[in-house]
Amino acid sequence: MAWIQPRSVAEAVELLQQRRARVVCGGTDLFVGGPARPLAPEQEDWLDVRRIPELCGARRTEEGLEIGAAVTAAQLWEEETYRALPALQQAAKIVGGWQIQNRASLGGNVANASPAADMVVPLMAYRAKVRLAGASGERRMALQDFIRGPRMTALQEGELIVSLIVPERMLGTAQVFLRHDQRAATDISIVSVALAAAVAGGEIAWASAAVGAAAARAYTLSEEEEQLWRGRLDAKAMARLGALYAARSAPITDVRAGEDYRRSLVDTYIQRAARTVLGQ
Amino acid sequence: MKTQLSKSPADLQAKLEGQTRYVHDMRLPGQLVGKILRSPHPHARIVRLDVSRARAIKGVVAVLTGEDVPHHTYGPTKFKDWNILARDRVLFIGDEIAAVAAETDAAAKQAIAAIEVEYEELPGVFDPEEAMQPGAPVLHETIAGDNRPMRIALERGDVERHKQEAAVVKSGRYRSNRIYQGHLEPIGAIASWSDEEGITIWAPSHIPYRARETYAAGFGLPEDKVRIVVPPIGGSFGSKYVLKVHVIAAALAMAARRPVKIIMDRYEDMVTAHPRVPLTFDLEIGADREGNLLYKDVVVYADAGARVYWSPNVIATACTRPDNIYRFQSAKSEGHLCYTNNSPTTCMRGFGNAEMLFAVESVIDEIALELGMDPAELRLRNIVRPGERTIHGYRLDTCLLEECIDKVKAISGWERRADLPPYRGMGIALANHVSGFRAIDPRFDGSTAVLRLKGDGSLELETGEIELGQGMSLSYARIAAQVLGVPEGSILVKSGDTGRYPFGIGTLASRSTVMGGNAAKLAAEALQRRLVSLACEVLGKGASLEDGRIRYGEETYPLSEAAAWHRARHAGEELTVRETYVPDTEMPDATYYGHPSPNYPFAAHVAEVEVDPDTGRTRVVGYWAVHDSGTIIHETMAKGQVYGAVAQGIGWVTMEDLIVEQGRVKNPSMMDYRMPGARDIPNIEIAFLEGEDPNGPLGAKSLGEVALDPVPGAIANAIAHATGKRGYELPLSAERVWRAIHST
């Protein structure tokens, strides 16, 4: 078992081809699986991506804001660069506690593909893209297509996530991230909602919302259905939106919550998110 | 270098500095790793058990099955249903089948995996009421053919008559749930064996003498061939009493002839946890039109799990103790303790009293609501008063319950209750407890202290009680220091070794301050007398002890000199006194009537909550705790008890639940078993109404459990006030409250 720390994406991709290495970033998912999720066999190597400069920062591009996969939750909520993404900042700030936030990465949150992942939810609402690098070069795809289900992604053998790209039009919109959990800090989401909306004069020009922990993966509505967000949302319109998102949920019953309770929370939190961005 | 004497090896500073050495940190020469093979089935016959492959693994020193260990009748209570390892049948998931001692953790794991077992699964029973039905699978034929090792039936006064007379009757089926004690340090032990000394077990247990007696019986050994040494305890709350892990470690050490250490990880600890006994209460209370409580009638069902740990005492407490808060004119209790194929349940802080008070305090609020009376008023009208003898015989030399209610109303701003905004609520609840309980060991009660003058003039105080982090050592040092006029820091309190220290009944039932504290006080007084007579002998008549020094005329002498005087006259022996405190109590009789404790603490708590009607989520936004615990000996530690208890209670009422389905724990991790964090705890205002109790050391009464007892009731009442819906089943989790609000 070796701990390897490549210094570039190219080197990382090459190493992933040469040896049976497992990508690790903060390790906050990988190393705390408990008895239910035993660690990899000992002969496996660990490829630590935190020394790859490209993965560690953000940059503005024509498309929008490109965030390196190894950027930590703490960096997201602390750094000026991410002010334009308040929903992501709020989600980052709720992840674990301080110690976890100092290690937990955005890429890890995406790659881990937990239905209850928090930072994934604003990224879904942003209609973010995932930039991947592998032996056959680079590719990018919509986050919606990348996360396939609980702990299932489109990541291929030997591939790693380089960055996540948030489209330009999302930057600086009115945003909110809300999470329902069981206690006040360090918890796992029972239901979460992220909303980004272009609001002017108490009216929504367009909006995009995503719901987490209420289905096998975080989900959005189609852009067509999202037209319902437009305008001055009155109580009736909000209730209709809440009901629509709730209808699209497919929650499970587990030790944390029952299915019908989760569904009702989707409704509640969609409406709360709407009221929040409208300043009500 | 630290020059100052540490007050106790388990004291706060040592913990903060990481100096405390728990059993996990200990390593004996030649020590082996012990592991246990546990049943994956809640009820099954062992058809075949083959350990030959395990025995052949390199590094494995001993492998034991039920065939290799003695099968004496034993157990910690009078219901002797324990074994060391199962022989033919397993009774719950986690029941111990085989054990391995090996050179390494890996070898031990490998050996466990190599053991072959074939089971024939048997039907299980998981609910106490179903366990009582004819035809239910029977767990312990010889002890209870009807799965009911214990039944309680008592009545005082004429409940039937009061039922006729009552103008208001409120009732309901209330349930308290399984709570994982949440000890930071998982269960573990090291055991060793020698032919001369027998078994020595290093185990965090706060009832080590009962453990010694129980384990000796398990091995058919005389009691003094078992020694329990108690390292610092990393949290217990009732979980670390007498445990099978200790016995199995000993069995392995005997077989391997080397020390064996078994430490559970959190997962094993939770899967096999012995949680708070879940209780179901069918409770009814009636009052007249003026709000005088006439009767209380309750049937209690308790789930003992597959073996008896401490559940009998818990159900007995539930059936009696809360009745001693109010002047019920009659009371009737029926209790059924039942075996099921769940992991055995045991005690936890509050010990049946907190559970029953959740139900009683809820029903009393319902009565107040129906009568249109203020809940605090209704209580004031019915509480017991100083000088009274309660319905079950408790003699109340002191009782500041009325003052507690007045004070908690004042500091909480109780009058705000009438016009709180929607979905805000305030609730009040009362509690009592004991300071040691006469019936814990019918043979004897009390506590012994040994006080020794060391050569440097410092003192060593030995006690049979156990330090659990509750501050016992600090309290004893303070009590002895006050009597002798010496600095507290010069007294080192030692305990936790059945081979060295005085006998102790066990540190439970909130007994350490009053029982052990009285013993410490008696010992300090005896030492004072001995010092004065020694000084008179050496210096002349009129010598005295003042401010921790010997005085004779104008001259004063430090205690180190007195130590030398004594040794010079006694062949080098140190000046040592030994005193026993025996409380003036009355053993409860067959009907549970008696005066079981030297004194009784009381409390009144108020909780304020805010409930989110859309999600059911409760936030406790304010909390006020007023206590009558007599003289407070160490205010910092006393407050610590209350803060901790309220936090524990908030967890219990709003989120904690060890979910068990068909005998299987569904949330065996700290991730899925939610406990509150600092941000779930509001500001807690505490007031101690100090009055001297004649039977407590320096006037003290107990505090440890009475601080938790009212919390479930207070929060439940606040939630009912906020939502208009009564919660019957703990925890009142967000989802449950949401269901209650949205049910029609």
Ligand SMILES: Cc1cc2nc3c(=O)[nH]c(=O)nc-3n(C[C@H](O)[C@H](O)[C@H](O)COP(=O)(O)OP(=O)(O)OC[C@H]3O[C@@H](n4cnc5c(N)ncnc54)[C@H](O)[C@@H]3O)c2cc1C
């Ligand atoms: C106490 C605690 C609390 C937590 N609370 C929360 C919470 O509130 N909300 C929440 O969403 N999560 C929470 N988590 C989960 C975890 O912290 C997050 O999912 C975190 O974002 C994972 O990032 P990481 O860098 O630690 O991932 P790692 O553990 O390093 O990796 C996770 C997975 O992602 C893969 N991976 C990582 N980086 C890449 C990459 N660049 N390319 C391809 N694959 C990659 C790894 O191979 C692995 O499969 C918590 C965890 C703990 C221990």
